[in-house]
Amino acid sequence: MPTIAISPHARIGALLGVLLTALAGSAFxxxxxxxxxxxxxxxxxxxxxxxxxxxxxxxxxxxxxPLLPAPLHxxxxxxxxxxxxxxxxxxxxxxxxxxxASEAAKAQHVPFIAVxxxxxxxxxxxxxxxPTGQLLPNPGFAIYRRPGVIxxxxxxxxxxxxxxxxxxxxx
Numbered sequence: 001m002p003t004i005a006i007s008p009h010a011r012i013g014a015l016l017g018v019l020l021t022a023l024a025g026s027a028f029x030x031x032x033x034x035x036x037x038x039x040x041x042x043x044x045x046x047x048x049x050x051x052x053x054x055x056x057x058x059x060x061x062x063x064x065x066p067l068l069p070a071p072l073h074x075x076x077x078x079x080x081x082x083x084x085x086x087x088x089x090x091x092x093x094x095x096x097x098x099x100x101a102s103e104a105a106k107a108q109h110v111p112f113i114a115v116x117x118x119x120x121x122x123x124x125x126x127x128x129x130x131p132t133g134q135l136l137p138n139p140g141f142a143i144y145r146r147p148g149v150i151x152x153x154x155x156x157x158x159x160x161x162x163x164x165x166x167x168x169x170x171x
Contacts, residue, residue: 065148067129069122075111076146081170082111083163085141086123089116097139097157104163110143143170 064076075082085101087094098114105112117123117138127136129148136142137155143166145151151170154163 063147065129067125068144068148069125071113071122072126072144072148075113076144076148079111080146081151081167082113082144083108083141083167084113084115084126084144085139086115086117086136087139089118091139093157094139097141100158100160101141101163104160104167107160108164108167110167143167145170 064073066073068076072082072084083101083105085098087098102112102114115122115126115136117136123136127134130136137153139157140153140155141158141163142150142154143152152166154166158166
């Protein structure tokens with residue numbers, strides 16, 4: 001019996017197709033189901049999520065994109081902006097980028113989330129929400145504003161001062 005070989009590109013395309021179909025189905029279900037009063041819960045602490053130093057919590061809103069991964073969705077429910085750094089755990093340059101982004105977020109009192117690009121549960125949905133053909137930066141960061149749109153994106157490593165300036169510019 002002959003063996004069928006599937007190229008890596010075809011596998012990725014099929015996986016993205018299944019992911020987009022699941023996301024579209026979820027969005028359809030969420031937007032077409034009966035609305036129920038939202039239950040307000042305090043933010044859950046996730047690994048790689050650093051809350052801002054002074055606690056200036058904005059009341060949760062219901063207008064956050066439901067297709068965002070849980071860590072980002074939860075932060076955007078409570079804060080108007082979130083700094084998200086993208087990294088590959090095996091890259092020493094990416095580690096430097098994470099430190100710079102984390103320190104800038106802390107200095108600007110903005111929540112910080114580090115996204116491991118090898119973690120498909122978080123990186124996959126964020127990639128699916130990008131315009132067709134785009135990938136998340138490696139390394140890099142993005143500033144998301146409620147309801148879940150990217151208002152600034154940097155592909156590559158930046159110094160802490162440059163990240164802090166980007167955060168200031170998105171106010």
